[in-house]
Amino acid sequence: MTGDPNCSQDNLQDIRLGHADRGFVGKIIRLDALVTGSSLSPQELEQRLVEMGFVEGARVEILHEGTIRRDPIAVRVDNITIALRRSEAMAVIVE
């Protein structure tokens, strides 16, 4: 994962979903696609995340992790499950 963001977190409660471990349960506070390791432009990444249901207020839970470097992750977003890489999950700020 390149371009690992140096956690510009607003307060201690906020975590990037890409850093969270399996079993993490939280709520989406906002999307911040400016500093991620994703190859997509921030705007495109944000659009795709929204299309997959990652919107403010949604409940998220990390259900599964991949074999290599615990990547990708399977995230329960409200009542659907989305698989994505940690580099893209960095854009999702959760608490």
Next chain:
Amino acid sequence: MTTASLRLALVGAPNTGKTSLFNRLTGSSQKVANYPGVTVERKSGGFVTPEGRSVTVLDLPGTYSLRGRSPDEEITRDIVLGRFDGEAVPDLVLCVADATNLRLTLRLVLELKRVGRPMMLVLNMIDIAKRRGVTIDLDRMSQELGLPIVTAVAVRKGGVDELLQRTDEFLARSHEATASEWATPTIADLKAAQREADRIIAAAVTLPTKPDTLTNRIDSVVLHPVWGLVILAVILFVMFQAVFTWAQPAMELLSDGFSALGQLIHDLLPESWSLLQSFLQNGLISGVGSVIVFLPQIIIIFLFILLLEDFGYMARAAFLMDRIMGGAGLHGRAFIPLLSSFACAIPGIMATRVIDNRRDRLTTILIAPLMTCSARIPVYTLIISAFVPATSLWGFVNLQGLVMFGLYAAGITSALTVSAIAKFFLWRDHAPAPFMLELPDYKVPRLRSIAIGVLNRAKMFLYRAGTTILSMMVLIWFLASFPTAPAGAEGPAINYSFAAMIGHALEPLLRPIGFNWQIAVALIPGMAAREVAVAALGTVYSIEGGKEAAEQIGQVLAQKWTLATALSMLVWYIFAPQCASTLAVIRRETGGAKWMVVTFLYMLALAYAASFLTFNLAQALGLH
């Protein structure tokens, strides 16, 4: 309005059961073609409503929004918007939603509404939703959305009765499309639409207090970092053992049937018509028969692929393979196209359209032909059964199956290696494309849908056997029979034919890899389709050796080839670009001849080098 047939379009997000609804509505009256100018599959069909109105249905590619990020999604957008040349605007848009999972579809519904076409929302899989304790206030939802809603169970007989009835009611009234207000949504639009969708769900849907835990329980094993990979390997292994062993009885039956038919024709015709006798028995029946024999295996491989897809496992396989394939420079989504390439590289290459990054897509297209397609099975099985004993190892592993597994493994390994090399040399500065995929809940596979899918594939294969392969067989029979041997000539007649001339001309080039001129002859028609090479070998050898040989090509090969030649031939077939239609599809999909030429040359070079190594190594080891 009742005279012209109603045009209905199915739109929906992936995994909503859109295809099974399409299958339920149209049954076997389906036509699969391509949209003009692009290679997106156009699936259409028809049905007649209870009141006798005829309806044509178009199954549009699945999409989460009308933004059109891939060629497939652009088709959906353009047809719905009425912008697609040569395709009429649908009279009625049916938006298909999974009743157990409305979030993403409702946002799409809100977006579609802006287009202003007459529309109906179909809540599919309503039975599963009820069983899970999801209650939906249909009146409320219909009122909130401002759309008629019907429920459906596409997988059950009678499950679309309400939909048919409502289609009739719709037809009885006249409908005006309103002007389209659709514009490419911004992030703010998307978020607002999602919030609106969530609000409607909160107002009209009561979710069960206990969520579905079965999918979660299955996933905790199937997506387990270690067990998940073990299960994936076992599934693939079982699949290939099945292709080899389950198909055997049916294949023997077909093979016996064709040789009996050939003999019957031979006996029916008077001896003086020997040319026609030879054409029908050796050219036509044994040629086409030796290809159709592989139908059972093709059915089994597609049965596995479609079952796994319907069950919901394919997305899990992509999840498990993403990082592993990422190491080789591939996208997790490439897994499904590559897996389809095990059946045939053509649908596999066409399936790469789900990869929206061009470079990831090109890499996948480049290596898809290295996946062992079903057309290689005839060649592999023929050579393996002739040269590898059917002994069993450790009591349960069939040695022939093991060799087959090894050939598949060699194909996969080389594909990953080529991909890694391509990534390194062609696009070094290329960052990996994102991997984002919905993992649908597991579902009991819908057997009727799968049956239709398998049937369509079998038809495609038989069609190929009946056209391309048939004409190639006639050609090779001609090449092998003319000019006829001069009177009083010594040796078999084929030694005087065109085929021998071509074969002898190519032989010096192929001698270093252990191929004789008969193989050289068979490789030429094998360019049309790999499996033709088997029939061609049969023709070449049966005409040379008399009619008994035609029944047992394998026995003949075992006598005429050394083990080194057989191994070299197997290795050749792992790599060789022996399929004109695959090359044509690559040309079409990449929009030019460049990548087709690249594919052809790199595969040819690999095949020659690998066969050269294999043959010389085998000879050095004394395998004659």
